[in-house]
Structures are given as structure tokens and as C-alpha cells.
Amino acid sequence: MILAIDTATRFVSLALHDGKRLLLESTWLTANNHSTELPPAIRAAFAQLRLTPASLQAVAVAQGPGSFTGLRIGMGVAKGIALAQGIPLVAVPTLEIVAAAVPPAPHPLIALVQAGRGRVCAQTFRHQDGGWLAQNPPQITDWQSLFAAVSESALVAGEVDEQGYVALAASHAPVHVLPAAVSLRRAGYLAQVAWARLIAGQTDDPHTVVPIYLHQPGVPHP
Numbered sequence: 001m002i003l004a005i006d007t008a009t010r011f012v013s014l015a016l017h018d019g020k021r022l023l024l025e026s027t028w029l030t031a032n033n034h035s036t037e038l039p040p041a042i043r044a045a046f047a048q049l050r051l052t053p054a055s056l057q058a059v060a061v062a063q064g065p066g067s068f069t070g071l072r073i074g075m076g077v078a079k080g081i082a083l084a085q086g087i088p089l090v091a092v093p094t095l096e097i098v099a100a101a102v103p104p105a106p107h108p109l110i111a112l113v114q115a116g117r118g119r120v121c122a123q124t125f126r127h128q129d130g131g132w133l134a135q136n137p138p139q140i141t142d143w144q145s146l147f148a149a150v151s152e153s154a155l156v157a158g159e160v161d162e163q164g165y166v167a168l169a170a171s172h173a174p175v176h177v178l179p180a181a182v183s184l185r186r187a188g189y190l191a192q193v194a195w196a197r198l199i200a201g202q203t204d205d206p207h208t209v210v211p212i213y214l215h216q217p218g219v220p221h222p
Contacts, residue, residue, distance in 0.1 A: 001051065002058045002198065003042070003081065004191035007034045007074030008066025008094040009113050009159060011184070014038070016045055017191035019199075023049055025188045034073040042077070053085050058203070060194030062185075063091035064212030065121040065138050066113055071211040079206045088203035090194035093212060095123040098158045099132035100189040101182055105155055108135070110175070112158030113185070115140050120164070121214055122146055124154075140214050143167035150175055157183045 004015040012034060013027040024045050030037055046052060061078035064071045075091075082089040098111035109125040109132060119142050125132040141149075143164045150173040157178045160168075168175060177183070197203065 001055045002060055002090075002191050002195055003045075003056055003078075004060040004187040004194060005038070005042075005074050005078050006062035006094075006097065006185060006187045006190050007038060007070040007077075008062040008064060008185070009070060010067070011159070012038060012041075012070075013185060013187035013190070014041060014045060015187035015191045016049060016051070017188065017195060019195050022188045022191065025186060027184060027186055032069065034070050038073065038077060053081055056081070056085055056087055058082075058088045058090055058194065058198050059085075060090045060092060060187075060190050062094045062097060062190060063209070064094055065115070065140075065214045066094050066211075067116070068213065071213070075209075075211050079209075082206040088198060089206045089209060090197050090202070091204045091209050092190055092193050092197070093138070094185070095121065095125075095138055095158070096132075096134070096193065097190045098183070098185050099125045100193050101184075101186060102132065102155065102157050102178065103182075107153050107155050107176075109155045109157060110146070110150075112156065112160065112164075114159045114161065115214070118142055118163055120146065120159070138212075138214060144171065147171035147173040147175060158185065159183070 006013040015025040095111040123138040
């Protein structure tokens with residue numbers, strides 16, 4: 001059994017996956033109440049399935065990029081459970097979780113999470129060798145710059161707000177925003193990716209793994 005925790009942005013998600021089945025998943029929008037909402041949600045998930053932390057084989061966590069506070073809380077809870085139970089931790093970059101939910105396509109995929117103050121964290125993927133492979137490091141940009149840089153038909157998945165839709169309409173970029181159900185970042189996909197890495201022996205040391213933070217030059221940290 002693997003517990004997956006994603007608190008990278010205001011969308012919080014957790015899941016319990018036994019390697020074959022997604023047994024429970026919960027995703028919600030929080031008003032920056034990660035620290036008060038996550039622990040009781042985890043306890044409720046265990047209670048609903050009549051499980052205990054001792055049932056876990058690993059813990060998965062969204063590593064970032066994302067919000068400073070959200071990432072710290074999720075990483076702290078995941079590390080605490082992994083260390084207490086003596087089980088592996090699997091940290092998965094946030095934008096890889098977004099990409100994991102998107103079906104195969106011939107077009108590039110731009111995965112997004114909100115970065116605050118009209119900015120987004122973006123990364124481009126292409127579907128190769130059975131999965132979405134990153135084509136560049138994640139970067140912080142604004143909506144206008146993001147769409148201005150699109151030179152071919154592309155898919156967009158992730159957190160697109162009203163400002164993003166306005167910028168897209170003004171840009172006339174050849175971009176298709178995927179439906180909300182596909183774009184929603186879900187811990188079920190985090191668990192799926194993490195399970196494959198666990199089986200392959202690709203785990204992280206809870207003592208040393210750290211969140212991925214992106215800083216925009218000249219912009220104060222949130």
C-alpha cells in the first residue's frame with residue numbers, strides 16, 4: 001500500500017493505492033489551510049479503509065515546484081510517516097504528476113501549476129517511449145510570455161485560471177486547454193507514478209530529499 005500526498009498548490013490531494021487498485025482518492029481546493037486540513041484527511045482515509053500506517057509500504061509526495069508553504073507541509077508530513085514507519089519515500093516532481101493524467105498525443109504538452117501574482121510554473125513534455133518525457137526544466141513565466149512562445153499546436157493541462165484564458169484568447173496561440181477533469185492534479189496519478197518507481201528501486205532518502213523551489217530573478221519570494 002502506498003499513501004500519496006500532494007500539497008504543492010491550493011489544490012490538495014491524497015490517495016491510497018495497493019499497486020493494482022486506487023482504493024481511495026480525495027482532492028479539494030484549500031484556502032491555504034494545508035496544515036489543518038491534511039492530517040485529519042489522512043486519518044479519515046485510513047479509517048475509511050480500516051487501515052493503519054503500519055499497512056503502508058511507501059509514501060509518495062509531490063516534490064514541487066509549487067507554493068513554499070504547501071510543499072513544506074506535504075513534504076514534512078510525508079517524511080514524518082516514512083521515518084516513523086521505516087518505509088521508503090518517493091518524491092515526484094509536480095509537473096510530472098500533471099502530465100501523467102494526460103492520454104498519449106502527438107502534440108507537445110505544457111503542464112502548469114500556479115505560482116502566484118499572475119505567474120505560472122510551466123514545463124513542456126512530449127510523449128515518447130510510452131510516456132510523457134520532459135523537454136526542458138520547469139520555469140516561472142507569465143501567461144502572455146507563455147503563450148507568445150508557443151510555435152506549434154500544443155496541449156495545456158494544469159491550473160489555468162481566468163487570467164490565463166483571457167491571455168490565451170488575446171494571443172491566438174495554437175493551444176488546446178484540456179478539460180478540467182484531465183487537468184486536475186490528482187494524487188491517484190502521483191501514486192501510480194510512485195509505485196512504478198518503488199518497484200524499480202527509485203526511492204528517496206527521507207533525511208535528505210528536499211522540495212523543488214523555483215525563484216524568478218528580481219521577484220521577492222512568496
